Amino acid sequence: MRVLLVEDDAALAESIARALRAESFAVDVADNGEDGGHLGSTEAYDVAVLDLGLPRRDGLSVLAEWRAGGRTLPVLILTARDAWSDKVLGFKAGADDYLVKPFRVEELVMRLRALVRRAAGHAASVIQCGPLSFEAQTGQFQLDGMPLKLTAFEWRVLSCLMLRKDAVVERLDLLERVYEGDADVDSNSLEVIIGRLRRKIGASLIETVRGLGYRLTAGPA
Numbered sequence: 001m002r003v004l005l006v007e008d009d010a011a012l013a014e015s016i017a018r019a020l021r022a023e024s025f026a027v028d029v030a031d032n033g034e035d036g037g038h039l040g041s042t043e044a045y046d047v048a049v050l051d052l053g054l055p056r057r058d059g060l061s062v063l064a065e066w067r068a069g070g071r072t073l074p075v076l077i078l079t080a081r082d083a084w085s086d087k088v089l090g091f092k093a094g095a096d097d098y099l100v101k102p103f104r105v106e107e108l109v110m111r112l113r114a115l116v117r118r119a120a121g122h123a124a125s126v127i128q129c130g131p132l133s134f135e136a137q138t139g140q141f142q143l144d145g146m147p148l149k150l151t152a153f154e155w156r157v158l159s160c161l162m163l164r165k166d167a168v169v170e171r172l173d174l175l176e177r178v179y180e181g182d183a184d185v186d187s188n189s190l191e192v193i194i195g196r197l198r199r200k201i202g203a204s205l206i207e208t209v210r211g212l213g214y215r216l217t218a219g220p221a
Contacts, residue, residue, distance in 0.1 A: 077097070122136065
């Protein structure tokens, strides 16, 4: 899962990004509304965390522009503005959730996971694909009921495939959601990660769709 964090408080942004990366999220950070708006309009993200009181451009205008441009990524507003009127304005602009500072980072993580899960069309928190299960609210995978140990990159790829199980996920789409914007990506890195995942969960669960990408499937019943 790839997160866009638009926050001008450098210390807070660093703290949030560190916590999200510890939970295996890929995080891109913008410290002003102009850069954040551009990233949200041009890059692929699973969810955005957006402050309102930003330099160079207010968060509400950034959000309104995303929605006017057809950007449907889930957006959580993270702000010190706790008045009911501010919340109304945020939701009217197109926010999906609203969290007031100060906050617990554990709550932020849970809210982001819920937004990504619902955006992928899953109402239940547990997603099943054959012997593989994914508890979307905790981020935990199990194989045949046993915890599955994954690296951060493996978790990002597998969670992306799991949230869109039985559908083909294009190679470029996976790459965009696995790596942060400034990462130096090797051309074969995704294939290496897929290979490691196949060894861990079974080769038959991840199907290569030639010329397109990959599909997670339990196969015929």
